[in-house]
Amino acid sequence: MSPGERQAVFQYIDKRFDDFVADLTEYGRVPTISAQEKAFEEGAAATVRILDRYGAKARRMPVPGGPDLVVGEVVEDEQLPTLALYNHYDVQPVDPLDEWKSDPFRPEVRGGALYARGVNDTKGNLVSQALAQAAVRETGRLPVNLRFVVDGEEEVGSPHLLPFADAHPELFRAAAATIEGSDHDEVGRPLFTMGSKGILSVELAVRTAGVDQHSSIATVIPNAAWRLIAALNTLRREDGRILIKGFYDGTHKPGKEELSYLRRNTWDPKAWETTYGTKVLGGRTRFERLKAHMYSSTCTIDGIWSGYTGAGHKTVNPAVAHAKLDFRLIPGQRPEAIFKKLLAHLRAKGFADVQVEKHSVFEPAATPVSSPISQAIIAAMKEVYGREPNLLPWMSGSSTTWYFTRVGTPAVSGPGVGWTGGRIHAPNEHIRLVDARRAIKTTAAAILNFGQAR
Amino acid sequence: MSPGERQAVFQYIDKRFDDFVADLTEYGRVPTISAQEKAFEEGAAATVRILDRYGAKARRMPVPGGPDLVVGEVVEDEQLPTLALYNHYDVQPVDPLDEWKSDPFRPEVRGGALYARGVNDTKGNLVSQALAQAAVRETGRLPVNLRFVVDGEEEVGSPHLLPFADAHPELFRAAAATIEGSDHDEVGRPLFTMGSKGILSVELAVRTAGVDQHSSIATVIPNAAWRLIAALNTLRREDGRILIKGFYDGTHKPGKEELSYLRRNTWDPKAWETTYGTKVLGGRTRFERLKAHMYSSTCTIDGIWSGYTGAGHKTVNPAVAHAKLDFRLIPGQRPEAIFKKLLAHLRAKGFADVQVEKHSVFEPAATPVSSPISQAIIAAMKEVYGREPNLLPWMSGSSTTWYFTRVGTPAVSGPGVGWTGGRIHAPNEHIRLVDARRAIKTTAAAILNFGQAR
Numbered sequence: 001m002s003p004g005e006r007q008a009v010f011q012y013i014d015k016r017f018d019d020f021v022a023d024l025t026e027y028g029r030v031p032t033i034s035a036q037e038k039a040f041e042e043g044a045a046a047t048v049r050i051l052d053r054y055g056a057k058a059r060r061m062p063v064p065g066g067p068d069l070v071v072g073e074v075v076e077d078e079q080l081p082t083l084a085l086y087n088h089y090d091v092q093p094v095d096p097l098d099e100w101k102s103d104p105f106r107p108e109v110r111g112g113a114l115y116a117r118g119v120n121d122t123k124g125n126l127v128s129q130a131l132a133q134a135a136v137r138e139t140g141r142l143p144v145n146l147r148f149v150v151d152g153e154e155e156v157g158s159p160h161l162l163p164f165a166d167a168h169p170e171l172f173r174a175a176a177a178t179i180e181g182s183d184h185d186e187v188g189r190p191l192f193t194m195g196s197k198g199i200l201s202v203e204l205a206v207r208t209a210g211v212d213q214h215s216s217i218a219t220v221i222p223n224a225a226w227r228l229i230a231a232l233n234t235l236r237r238e239d240g241r242i243l244i245k246g247f248y249d250g251t252h253k254p255g256k257e258e259l260s261y262l263r264r265n266t267w268d269p270k271a272w273e274t275t276y277g278t279k280v281l282g283g284r285t286r287f288e289r290l291k292a293h294m295y296s297s298t299c300t301i302d303g304i305w306s307g308y309t310g311a312g313h314k315t316v317n318p319a320v321a322h323a324k325l326d327f328r329l330i331p332g333q334r335p336e337a338i339f340k341k342l343l344a345h346l347r348a349k350g351f352a353d354v355q356v357e358k359h360s361v362f363e364p365a366a367t368p369v370s371s372p373i374s375q376a377i378i379a380a381m382k383e384v385y386g387r388e389p390n391l392l393p394w395m396s397g398s399s400t401t402w403y404f405t406r407v408g409t410p411a412v413s414g415p416g417v418g419w420t421g422g423r424i425h426a427p428n429e430h431i432r433l434v435d436a437r438r439a440i441k442t443t444a445a446a447i448l449n450f451g452q453a454r
Numbered sequence: 455m456s457p458g459e460r461q462a463v464f465q466y467i468d469k470r471f472d473d474f475v476a477d478l479t480e481y482g483r484v485p486t487i488s489a490q491e492k493a494f495e496e497g498a499a500a501t502v503r504i505l506d507r508y509g510a511k512a513r514r515m516p517v518p519g520g521p522d523l524v525v526g527e528v529v530e531d532e533q534l535p536t537l538a539l540y541n542h543y544d545v546q547p548v549d550p551l552d553e554w555k556s557d558p559f560r561p562e563v564r565g566g567a568l569y570a571r572g573v574n575d576t577k578g579n580l581v582s583q584a585l586a587q588a589a590v591r592e593t594g595r596l597p598v599n600l601r602f603v604v605d606g607e608e609e610v611g612s613p614h615l616l617p618f619a620d621a622h623p624e625l626f627r628a629a630a631a632t633i634e635g636s637d638h639d640e641v642g643r644p645l646f647t648m649g650s651k652g653i654l655s656v657e658l659a660v661r662t663a664g665v666d667q668h669s670s671i672a673t674v675i676p677n678a679a680w681r682l683i684a685a686l687n688t689l690r691r692e693d694g695r696i697l698i699k700g701f702y703d704g705t706h707k708p709g710k711e712e713l714s715y716l717r718r719n720t721w722d723p724k725a726w727e728t729t730y731g732t733k734v735l736g737g738r739t740r741f742e743r744l745k746a747h748m749y750s751s752t753c754t755i756d757g758i759w760s761g762y763t764g765a766g767h768k769t770v771n772p773a774v775a776h777a778k779l780d781f782r783l784i785p786g787q788r789p790e791a792i793f794k795k796l797l798a799h800l801r802a803k804g805f806a807d808v809q810v811e812k813h814s815v816f817e818p819a820a821t822p823v824s825s826p827i828s829q830a831i832i833a834a835m836k837e838v839y840g841r842e843p844n845l846l847p848w849m850s851g852s853s854t855t856w857y858f859t860r861v862g863t864p865a866v867s868g869p870g871v872g873w874t875g876g877r878i879h880a881p882n883e884h885i886r887l888v889d890a891r892r893a894i895k896t897t898a899a900a901i902l903n904f905g906q907a908r
Binding site for chain 1: 489490491546547550553609610611653655657662663665666667668669670672673675676677679680683686687690692694723726730733734735736743746747748752754755756757759760762763764766767768769770771772773775776777778782813814849850851852877878879880881
């Protein structure tokens with residue numbers, strides 16, 4: 001494709017950029033909170049509507065027990081290879097609601113950014129990719145076929161998607177796949193990640209009595225909160241090291257090339273000190289912090305609750321206590337094996353009374369930097385941004401990457417509309433419009449590059 | 455007073471026992487949850503109405519910043535000594551609401567018991583004492599004057615009562631005082647307690663960031679829940695021993711007489727295994743368990759919360775975590791001193807970032823078994839129940855006992871309508887009507903005994 005043709009694609013995107021904002025504003029109003037099983041129907045219908053509007057013929061596929069999967073196909077030529085584009089139409093819960101500056105489901109542009117739950121993670125990426133392929137198609141010809149795969153329960157770990165994927169491997173098999181979209185850094189340099197960490201999320205529950213008691217008899221009756229805390233204490237050292245036997249077995253060790261591009265990466269996790277008003281740990285240099293961020297597995301308390309948590313004070317010895325935990329895992333670690341090790345650990349430490357419910361599992365996954373899809377996106381980023389992107393071996397979040405890699409599809413992050421301060425999963429989630437415009441162009445260029453490389 | 459006159463008092467009580475149930479049913483409908491600042495006006499008005507109905511001239515006294523104190527006076531003769539009767543019209547919160555078998559504010563008789571929040575703790579005691587004094591007065595003559603003192607915020611630790619009591623010592627000064635009412639055991643034997651433990655309740659809060667984050671960056675950002683747990687861990691050993699330096703300073707050691715009546719006490723904390731569906735700790739014999747229950751100070755987690763506690767799973771690294779704690783203290787321990795030691799402890803252990811808010815303070819208090827009010831009640835119990843009551847040096851809960859003892863008034867528990875399985879502070883609070891009827895008679899007999907002893 002000539003520079004002139006590339007220019008036409010980018011002009012098309014500039015011309016329709018307001019459509020992107022308008023369509024994302026419409027899409028962002030659907031409160032598809034999967035953790036609360038909200039608006040699944042409305043969310044799937046809105047996804048079909050958006051895809052159809054950009055010429056991707058979309059259909060809903062029932063996922064037993066879960067929300068529909070939406071699949072949008074753009075078939076240029078049956079002989080061409082297919083690029084799969086994975087996103088999800090569900091979003092995270094919005095609490096604490098009172099920390100939002102505007103209604104999380106009334107998207108609003110302020111200071112060049114669009115605020116609403118899901119505009120970053122990941123409705124914005126879906127709409128951006130829909131527009132990108134339309135730009136390529138309507139100014140010329142797609143060099144690949146495309147398949148949008150849009151999940152409705154990613155934020156709760158896609159609990160129903162795995163058996164569905166087993167029954168429909170053809171949806172996940174492709175020449176390559178992009179998963180959602182990578183972030184920009186503070187100064188707008190794009191990131192590109194070639195995989196994702198895994199996750200095991202669980203809920204622990206402990207019951208020490210049939211019913212809560214007046215706290216005056218806590219002299220001789222066990223307290224569920226103390227019991228849960230005692231169990232949690234056996235899991236993790238204060239410095240973050242996880243104490244479950246065999247937890248680190250098989251963990252990936254970075255090679256020279258990986259450490260080399262990690263060292264060239266200009267992004268510093270220390271930036272989160274400003275974004276989140278906190279102290280960033282992990283080391284004294286940018287490289288140390290980045291290495292800690294990439295190669296640390298975590299055990300995070302996502303939530304804990306027991307007893308009276310309302311206004312004032314209730315003197316009660318609680319009978320039950322709960323904690324939601326997630327373990328972020330790096331390639332080589334196996335969440336199902338770690339779940340078994342967690343159960344064995346609790347038994348061995350004398351906490352057989354702690355009930356463990358598995359909430360979600362994603363395997364970690366990674367695709368090499370030398371893979372054609374990696375190279376196509378890196379080249380597109382160089383073209384649109386005029387410089388090398390920051391590279392990471394995987395994103396620090398978990399994703400459905402392994403739904404694709406497990407059936408042999410190289411899978412990496414798509415060029416994304418978000419930025420690292422975009423507060424995904426937190427109040428005031430947003431995207432910067434300047435990032436979004438570039439991400440759409442990058443996606444279009446990457447589609448062209450990937451087609452040429454085949 | 456002759457046996458015949460005593461008989462007339464008891465017959466009066468039997469005749470009006472239905473009034474007790476009806477009046478308590480009316481009183482129990484007022485949802486005076488002080489922790490939620492509910493129905494203070496309605497609660498004070500209902501208290502005045504009940505006292506007036508039984509001939510105790512009642513008035514409301516404004517307590518700066520808090521709900522009104524209700525004071526009801528029965529003055530037989532200015533020259534007679536005064537017995538003060540302390541109760542409270544506020545109640546505990548009702549959650550978890552779904553564990554209640556009937557509406558907590560629609561008192562209901564089932565199987566010989568009256569169920570509702572507060573019927574045991576302690577609206578039932580107030581109505582029982584109102585009826586008891588009416589029985590003595592209307593069948594003869596009161597040998598003492600009476601002063602009902604009815605608090606509106608006991609369940610939150612009476613935070614506004616102390617300065618009020620400093621300004622009105624005359625309300626707390628008396629020949630003796632009874633505080634609420636002691637429980638019966640499973641088989642209906644009455645308990646009599648001669649003081650109360652103290653309490654220090656606090657709320658801890660820790661903030662590790664300005665805002666919650668996606669849990670994927672918990673690799674390098676501290677987690678508020680883990681931080682709070684680390685702080686809590688320094689406070690208490692798993693066996694319940696409290697690790698704050700100087701916590702046990704000055705703690706009362708039981709003498710021979712105390713251990714002797716404790717050994718004769720037939721009640722076994724093991725009974726709570728059935729009541730609460732739990733495992734009772736503290737020792738292998740009844741005496742060991744009772745001693746553990748009496749002489750153990752506690753650090754109880756009344757509530758803990760952080761992060762996402764709703765349905766499903768949210769992968770969030772929480773920025774803030776909270777815990778409500780209470781320390782139950784035995785005579786000799788000083789809550790204000792322990793509060794200072796707690797702050798010093800957290801600083802010394804490296805947890806200066808943990809904020810501590812004092813919620814309530816009650817000093818422990820004890821009155822000797824040889825005191826006239828103790829002897830009057832013990833004799834009344836022997837008469838009504840036909841056997842020796844179980845004696846305890848103090849109740850395991852905290853109470854306003856020290857508001858009276860600190861101005862020189864011997865103060866003990868009144869004969870109470872409740873029983874040890876009455877689920878105070880928990881769902882399905884109730885009293886057994888057979889216990890209540892005997893408690894009313896005991897109060898009447900104790901008033902007569904106390905008057906004769908003067």
